[in-house]
Amino acid sequence: MNANLIRHAVHLAAILGLYLSGAMLIPAFVDLYYGHPDWQVFAVTAFMTGAISSTTFMATRSGPPPFSKKFGFLVVNVLWLVFSIVGAIPLWLSSVNLDFAQAFFESVSAVTTTGSTVIVGLDDAPPGLLLWRSLLSWLGGIGIVVLGLFIIPYLRVGGMSFFKMESSDTGDKPFARLASFGRAFLVIYVSITLLCAISYGVLGMSRFDAVNHAMTTVATGGFSTHDASFGYFASIPLFWASTFFMALCSLPFSILIVLFVRGRLDALRDPQIIVFLGYLTAFSVAVATYHRLANGVEFHLALTHAFFNVTSLLSTTGYASEDYSLWGPFVVMVAFICTFIGGCSGSTAGGMKAYRFVVLFNAIRSALNKLVYPNAIYAVRYGKNTVDADVQRAILLFFITYILLWVFGSLVMGALGYDFITAVSSVITCLSNVGPGLGSLVGPAGNFATFEDAELYLLSLLMLLGRLEVLTVLVVLTPVFWRQ
């Protein structure tokens, strides 16, 4: 039984491999265009990946896959693992000197849209390699939205069942509607990316930089083509353009579809959108005010940098306009807290996510009321809907499991000799798929180049755990899952 499930999962992974081998031709052509010898690495890897994938595809062909929740969990994990490994191969073989653990970390960081890097000297890195990182991020972003809109809700992970398409959305032909919904998403995702690239180009980026940054902005990935990250451009209009697109891509794509396809502006009155934009504004204004008062920065500059960096952290993009950890202890604390929170579900953003906070605060309020008036009925609401007890519990458990993973990860990093702030911030920045942490090593001015192989594998696992809503990965690691 398990063998059959694995066979089918590998079959689907082979299809993914075929797509990826095709995608590798893009950086191959780019390196060829710019005259960089690394085009051969991409061409050879594309050929190898294509050959292995098609052989595997043939070898594992059989009847229709056995749909079950168990199969769903298995497929999600296998696909993301294969995605990461295949993505790592050209990075490993390229002229930039990475060992496999580093290439794997970089690839996981890309496909999970984390954006932490082990590469120093991005400004002089081969263009094909830079594009491959951005492309992996961009494709990872698609994978995450598809997962968040179509798969995780049906697997009932972390209270996401709440966002299952309602019958009114899917009509009487659910699969046909899902397919048209999927097409609409792709059109919007590509359109926003183009719009973002054009904006960046018009506002002064080179064509190559504009395309790369547009891809990692829309995916809220945060990879840059410069060691100084987005701060390299030092342009206020560019900062605001990026802030807009980072925030936009932290909103649920299901709502963006309703907004752009049906033109319904009222779709934005979603509880998690209101809460997300609310805390984004609150943190940004607080940081700007503090930056103005503590460091005497002009208010319009303080506001620009505050909105840019806070949006970058909350959208889990991870760009930095400058080293905000030097602005003062309050900003360090805000950055640390923002690294946990994240954006909306059904977007490319990571973190704990806004809708869970909506449910959490309503649950706390209901519990306090119930303590005083035990016989009164206080429903926990999400907008107009009542959140049932099972979903509430799933959401509460998600929060705690998330925190526990952070605690265990930090403990291990502490045992490996990292100081307190590096340990706690490197673990949460990976788990939340943000990118930068705090401290001299992994802060906005640092990177992960000095980490040992074992540490990189641990952090890679954390990125995958966070990206797949934690429980999707944990469940596959339980013995019960593999019982016949």
Add this chain to the structure above:
Amino acid sequence: MNANLIRHAVHLAAILGLYLSGAMLIPAFVDLYYGHPDWQVFAVTAFMTGAISSTTFMATRSGPPPFSKKFGFLVVNVLWLVFSIVGAIPLWLSSVNLDFAQAFFESVSAVTTTGSTVIVGLDDAPPGLLLWRSLLSWLGGIGIVVLGLFIIPYLRVGGMSFFKMESSDTGDKPFARLASFGRAFLVIYVSITLLCAISYGVLGMSRFDAVNHAMTTVATGGFSTHDASFGYFASIPLFWASTFFMALCSLPFSILIVLFVRGRLDALRDPQIIVFLGYLTAFSVAVATYHRLANGVEFHLALTHAFFNVTSLLSTTGYASEDYSLWGPFVVMVAFICTFIGGCSGSTAGGMKAYRFVVLFNAIRSALNKLVYPNAIYAVRYGKNTVDADVQRAILLFFITYILLWVFGSLVMGALGYDFITAVSSVITCLSNVGPGLGSLVGPAGNFATFEDAELYLLSLLMLLGRLEVLTVLVVLTPVFWRQ
């Protein structure tokens, strides 16, 4: 209606005031015995407190109190506030130079059995003042156990309803049984204190030090009579004696009663005791091993100091044998994590508490199993009992509310200019009623003397929140509570 509730609550507070005015005579006599002029402060304060309390007692006398959950919450808050304020008065008026905010902080720290201090120069402080701090801690310990065994479970706060006496325990005369249970507790509490004081005396402490440290050990308070804390004594037998008594008083007193009164050793096979002793041993051995390897300390010394300091943190006592934050990053991380965890419910220990972790881990396991096999039934168990959905939710909400308070507190401390590690550790050490934090300011070698008044009030509020299981205080701060 509310006015009537407040009147009855104040009446009970007046009774507490009378007891406290009596207790003040003890440090008065001690100062008189040691020939310290502060005896007058205690004598005058005792007289004033007695006079005000008896007047208030008379003025608020009326029919029997209106038993309701609302009244219960109000009484608990009023009693602890009055306890803190009355305890602060002699500290404020004494020859040690404290302003009221400092005296209030010191008193809250005592009655909540936290043990953080703003006094520098304990070795030369007046004996009456030292004894008053220890006595407040010791009385606070009684208050906490009574609260945890008899009141909080009935108020259904944070999943504690689980520990309501079962009908088999209380028989058909619940109040009579509760009274005899209460007497048994007092006898055991006093006996353990005496035993602890005698052990300390036999092992080399002066009589005064032995009495003071016994009181703050049994209350898991952690106030010392020396700036160097327990490390002043530098005696391995004393460290182990203290480790034993700290761990003992972190166990549920309901179980200690069954153990000592009925002689039933099997009572120790309680899930939360097993889990508490389990993580205590695991952390201690890990720290000892690390200390041995990283700092080359002889293993038996490493083991002694590891067990002493880890037990001190987990029991939320807060003694330090030396500055363990210098042992290395792993120990800093362990100390930080231990500050959250705490001991068993129904003991004098604070923190999140072991039984909640028992339920949490079973809830996570059940949730993971349910993800794969949605139709199977996986009950969440605590020992032989099934934990119902409401209690599970209360426990999960407790964890998250606790974390949120820590986050908000840290944010405020960051805004007030404290560095990351001082901010996050001072807030959690107050919330968990542990005592020492991390960093040069509030670490095991530091104290809270340099904090501003507003900061001391904030930290005092956190200590009270933590001590009263968070929701007991929060509920009184909601508008719904005061609605007629």
